[in-house]
Amino acid sequence: MMPPDWRPPTLTTARLTLRPFTDDDARPLFEHARNPNVTRFTLWDHHQTVGETLAFVRDYARLRYREGMAEPYAITVRPGTEPVGACGCFWAAEPHQTMELGYWVAEPFWGRGYAAEASAAVLRYAFKSYQPERMQARVIAGNFASVRVLEKLNFRYEGTLRASLLRRSRFEDVMMFSLLRAEWAVGELTRGA
Ligand SMILES: CC(C)(COP(=O)(O)OP(=O)(O)OC[C@H]1O[C@@H](n2cnc3c(N)ncnc32)[C@H](O)[C@@H]1OP(=O)(O)O)[C@@H](O)C(=O)NCCC(=O)NCCS
Numbered sequence: 725m726m727p728p729d730w731r732p733p734t735l736t737t738a739r740l741t742l743r744p745f746t747d748d749d750a751r752p753l754f755e756h757a758r759n760p761n762v763t764r765f766t767l768w769d770h771h772q773t774v775g776e777t778l779a780f781v782r783d784y785a786r787l788r789y790r791e792g793m794a795e796p797y798a799i800t801v802r803p804g805t806e807p808v809g810a811c812g813c814f815w816a817a818e819p820h821q822t823m824e825l826g827y828w829v830a831e832p833f834w835g836r837g838y839a840a841e842a843s844a845a846v847l848r849y850a851f852k853s854y855q856p857e858r859m860q861a862r863v864i865a866g867n868f869a870s871v872r873v874l875e876k877l878n879f880r881y882e883g884t885l886r887a888s889l890l891r892r893s894r895f896e897d898v899m900m901f902s903l904l905r906a907e908w909a910v911g912e913l914t915r916g917a
Contacts, residue, residue, distance in 0.1 A: 725790060732794040732812075735845045742797040742842055745785040745807070749798055750778040752806040756830035765867035766828060767891065788814060794849055799829065799842045808833045811842045813850035816860060823856040827873070834869070840876045847877065851908050858902055864889065865897035878911050879903045 754777040795812025811827035887895035
């Protein structure tokens with residue numbers, strides 16, 4: 725357990741600032757989290773009330789920060805400061821040094837490369853700070869935009885876990901992707917980081 729006031733450090737990219745969530749983010753984030761198009765391929769359902777968004781930015785975030793996780797980060801587009809999505813990395817299986825990447829971006833901001841840009845920064849922070857051997861990402865079959873994000877990040881498709889997720893009364897196929905530490909390091913060298 726980390727001290728109660730621990731927060732993941734703010735990360736900056738060319739266009740984005742990624743920062744920990746605060747309670748004040750509930751209202752602006754709700755305007756995006758209430759959109760069913762955003763949750764078409766997510767484990768969570770679109771929010772019905774701002775209270776659900778508050779539970780995310782306050783209770784869920786606090787729990788994860790208490791565990792010392794870089795999850796969830798608020799994605800903000802400079803010079804703005806309001807959240808337009810979330811991304812982060814967390815332990816999927818700590819004894820096996822496997823982490824998982826997750827992300828979502830508000831619909832008006834799709835197709836600008838924000839998910840890939842934000843995820844690249846979070847990946848760099850996570851690989852350096854937590855030293856995972858494996859970073860994985862799971863995508864519900866049909867989410868082509870998310871597959872493309874992972875391709876841009878050099879993740880490798882491993883296979884599909886057929887009918888492995890019961891969601892909204894349907895069994896969904898889940899595509900598994902991974903990026904190993906060595907592969908990430910090669911990518912960093914190529915990028916000259
Ligand atoms: C998936 C998601 C995060 C992508 O965010 P984004 O900021 O638009 O992503 P990027 O702009 O970095 O990249 C999207 C890529 O997918 C491509 N794309 C978008 N829609 C597509 C589609 N229907 N089929 C194929 N490719 C598609 C874009 O062209 C882009 O590729 P390019 O840069 O080569 O042109 C965003 O659509 C989202 O938040 N969706 C809802 C939540 C979600 O599904 N999260 C992921 C759960 S695994």
